[in-house]
Amino acid sequence: MTDISMPKATRAHADKRHRLAPRPDTAFRHFSEAVFADGALDGVTKQLIAVAVAHVTQCPWCIEGHVKAARRAGASGEQIMEAIWVAAEMRAGAAYAHSIKALELID
Template sequence: MDFKALLDDTSANTDSFRAVQPEAAKGFVTMHRAAMGDGVLSTKQKELQCIAIGIAKQCNDCIGFHVRAAIKAGATREEVAETVSVAIMMGGGPGYMYGSRALQAFDQLSQ
C-alpha cells in the first residue's frame, strides 16, 4: 500500500467534505486539537494509542495519519512496533473474552 498516495487522496476527500460541511469539519478539528495536545499523556503517547485504535478498527487512513503524526511527535520504529504488538493482543483478547461469554450465554439459555 502506498500510504503517501492514500493520505493525499484522503486529504483531498476531506477538503471536499469541508467545503460542503464546514461546521462539521471544524467541530472535528476542534475536538482533535483538544484531545491530542500534550497533557498528562504526551502527544506521542496519544498518537501511539491512535495507531492501536486504527489497527483495531481496520482504518488504513487512521493508521497512516497517526503514524505520520507519531513520527512528527518523536516516536521510534520500535515504539510503533510495540504498539502494533499491543493492538494484535487486544484484537485477539476481546475475541477470547466475548467467546467465553458466548459459551456462558449458551449454558444459560439452553437450560
C-alpha cells in the first residue's frame, strides 16, 4: 500500500488562512457551526453524514475531523463503519447508474 503523505492541519494554517481572507474565513466558520448544530437532525446523524461524504469526496482531513467529531458526538464504531459502507454503495451505485450512457452508445 502506498503511503500518501498529507500535511497535518495546524493552528498556524488556520491563522494564516484567516489573515489572508478574514471575512470569508469567519463566514465559513459560522456556516459550519450552523450546519452542524442540532436541528431536525441531531449532531450524531450530521456527523455520520459528514463521515460518509468525506469518504466519497476522499478528503483525508475531512475523514479525520469528522470521524473524531462523530465519536465525540457519541457515534459508535459500528455506526461510523455503516456510514462508510453507505458511502461506498452510493459511489458504486453512481458508476452502475451511469452505465446507461455507455449502453446507449454501444450499439
